[in-house]
Amino acid sequence: MTALPQRLLVFTVLLSALSAPVLAQDKNWVAPRTPDGQPDLQGIWTNPTITPFERPASQSGKAFLTPEEAAALEKTTLQRRAEAEKSPARGDVGSYNDFWFDQGTRVVATRQTSLVVDPADGRVPLTPAAERVRDENGRRETESYEFMSVWDRCITRGVPGGMFPAGYNNAYQIIQTPGYVVIAHEMIHDARIIPIDRGSHPPKNLTLWNGDSRGHWEGQTLVVDTTNFNGRSWIATNAASGRIKGVMETEALHLVERFTRVDADTISYEVTITDPAMYAKPWKVSIPLMRDGNYRIFEYACHEGNRVVEHVLQGARALERSPR
């Protein structure tokens, strides 16, 4: 990840005056344009971060870290990782060590205390039903692969889950034409081809794992509206998403994503999530995407050569057979 000191300085100066977690925008900076005059979002963007998905209890009532607090959090996070590397937990059979991860070493540039920015407490307004279904999936995970995460099953990381930071492969390539925006995700090689100003959502009975996305421009911002979910995916599939990992997406899920290029190296990404059975009210996530000209996206392999699902289920069956 390339972080420009100049940009950090701008943030430092402006953030003291900000009360809402929006990315600081240099008023003199003009986004480059595509040949047809749209703000140019193209390139490879990454979003690994140590900023937690939801605001931790210890930061209750606090929307932003000071620069000193951010530096301290970064330091302790790296120390904790190094510690875990040295002394694996009991029962750890030696899987992924730090070599395999690429989960970032910095908080997001805004120093917001959580990626969830609305509600104001930085916590997802989960309904009891959402927690029940999530816990049921967790409890029954080893019964059948059908209770496992859609990512573990190599189906998808979902929309918007595919945009939430994970342990590695946090890269996105955006390609843009007058009629379409393509977002190719490094993780699980999902590619969304989003029509711009073309057609409306298909009828309700046509449901999709990743929903039906339609885009349009509102000034500098690409707005993507997504409906027609199939009710079988998860809103988030990674441990980094904490409590919301495993919450189901229902067929009523409605997403509004907003992509705004705020400077040469940053896209502000926001998604507002509405799904009344799962959340008491709509909630919003804000994650800066950072330009990384040196990042190379290679082909992604998911379940080829990966025996984990099989082994988890075999292990569970072996435990059932063994005398208690």
Place this chain on the structure above:
Amino acid sequence: MNQRLARAAACAATIAGVVALAVAPAAGQVAGAVPRTSDGRPDLQGNWSFATVTPLERPADLAGKATFTQEEAEEYARRVIDRNDSDRRTPGTAGDVALAYNNFWYDRGTSTVGTRQTSLIVDPKDGRLPALTEEGQRAAGKRAEIRGHNTEGPEERSLAERCLLFNAGPPLLPGPYNNNLQIVQTRDYVVIANEMIHDVRVVPLDGRPHLPSQIRHWLGDPRGRWEGDTLIVESTNFTDKTAVRGTDRNLHLIERFRRVDANTLQYEFTVDDPTAFSKPWTVSLPMARFDEQIYEYACHEANYAMEGMLKAARMADRDSR
């Protein structure tokens, strides 16, 4: 794709054929408006269908005949449609459980390609795949041997059954259904999305070199460039796990996309793979524009066939003891 769509595609293919015939079999320069992008390149964007009844290899009874007449093409299409009609098969074979997949599920196309060539292979001139090399034969023998015995695990099932690759190329060849492509194009990249197994290739056009040879991709490492109005995509760095009609890791694939008119995308590819084939071979596959939406593809979700096959193989193992 529904019947309406199939008819639309067939109709487009027919229109395309009339135009392309002037320069059969590889549709050549045709005067007329080819839309262009803002940077002046031919606009390849949109959805394209490559469903066709034209066979990859020229059938033995057509030896020496490179092109059908219009009547022959229609007659040939009728015969193939009839032969492929899975609603007319005899029930009761063990492998055809409950007559799974009836005709409703297929979308193989209803006409020959517009050029009326008798095979998709246009080089060698006999319209047949060239002979495999000795090495290629050994590899083919090994694959046949694996297919012939009860599979021990998913690794021995086909890549399609494992939802890794599904006849979606590269190179692109028509299959039983989902023969649809979406192209999105900028100055610097061309995105080629295949409906089948939602594989997407993001092809850079900026002249960067291929990956180092030790990095291997299932779909190869594509590099694109324009030669006049033709988009050339060269792919190398394939794995040895894929075998398109016998190709191996040394496959050097050259694909050519050229928009010959509003409704036709001329697609050709050359397989250059000296360790697998005794000489290169070339396919010509005109694609027809259609303006329907391509929907999401599902592969192994809710598909219990792999599990069922492996279970059945274990039962057969037990029975044979």
